[in-house]
Amino acid sequence: DAILVHTGQHYDERMSGLFFDELGIPAPNLNLEVGSGSHAVQTARIMERVEPVLERHRPDWMLVYGDVNSTMAAAIVAAKLGIRTAHVEAGLRSDDRTMPEEINRLVTDRLADLLLTPSRDADARLRAEGEPESEIVFVGNVMIDTLYFTLGRLGLAARPDGRWADDGSVVVTLHRPSNVDEPARLASVMAALRTIAETRSVHFPAHPRTRARMAEFGIATGRVHVTDPVPYEAMLGLVTKAHCVITDSGGLQEETTALGIPCLTVRPNTERPVTITEGTNRLVPDAADLVAALAGVTRAGNRRRPEGWDGHAGERIIAALKERTA
Secondary structure, three states: OOOOEEOOOOOOHHHOHHHHHHOOOOOOOEEOOOOOOOHHHHHHHHHHHHHHHHHHHOOOOEEEEOOOHHHHHHHHHHHHHOOOEEEEOOOOOOOOOOOHHHHHHHHHHHHOOEEEEOOHHHHHHHHHOOOOHHHEEEOOOHHHHHHHHHHHHHOOOOOOOOOOOOOOOEEEEOOOHHHHOOHHHHHHHHHHHHHHHOOOOEEEEOOHHHHHHHHHHOOOOOOOEEEOOOOHHHHHHHHHHOOEEEEOOHHHHHHHHHHOOOEEEOOOOOOOOHHHHOOOEEEOOOHHHHHHHHHOOOOOOOOOOOOOOOOOHHHHHHHHHHHOOO
8 A cells, every 4th residue: 555645845737746647646645735945944844744644654664766855854754753764766876965966865875774776886886885785676767667658658669770760859958056046057058058059959848947047147048949847748759859858857867868869968977877888878067068069969879778777667666665564
């Protein structure tokens, strides 16, 4: 039996509700409606509101995902209540503690009782940090489960050679504070995108916060097609046809690797190195290098998929929990 708790950290209908509908996820049993706020405020609200839920239900396991504030906050509360926590996507590290997500990963992994990893490098990282072998279970990537499920439901399929048709477009997402909160940095990224848009169609479904910063800083968009966030299905339609994706999203680094579509990540580091060593991802720390980096992109790249990125990670998670539940 599962009780689904939506903390409400992501509350915009375009960034939350649509995903429940499109992915066929049941309506949450509870919505804590924490909303926005500073990291401290949001984390505190989640802790306050999730504690009575855990006290009331006393579950065998609390399952937390990824690296958002909800992940860490719920793990802290569960640890103090003596409730076992399983962390999905454990062991990912960027080694950049200026990223709030890195702090969330570190704290959650130290507290979790079961570390469910998406890639073998994550296993190695956890061992190096002193986590006991008995708590580390390689399960693969649940995000790729979602990807394959949705592609199948939409009837989308690659060509017989395993590649996707290339319409020459570029798809962009940016949301991390390091890229969008500094006027000079965001201006540099947008300048590169405007140059690219002179010769290619550039689709930029922008996070509400990113659009607000662009307006606040008075940054021109030129021919870049900036829109509101699009539903997951529509985003997949854009990505599968794209010549390249430019992003700072961990999720898109993974999805493009699974799809075999080139990805340029506008960051100096990534917590998903397997997308570089075995995938199609390349780091571009300096936004001024984006135009040249894109010029070197081809669609004849690596078609390997990392181990466990096969659409069955969720099944392996269930098996791991059953094995450890009395």
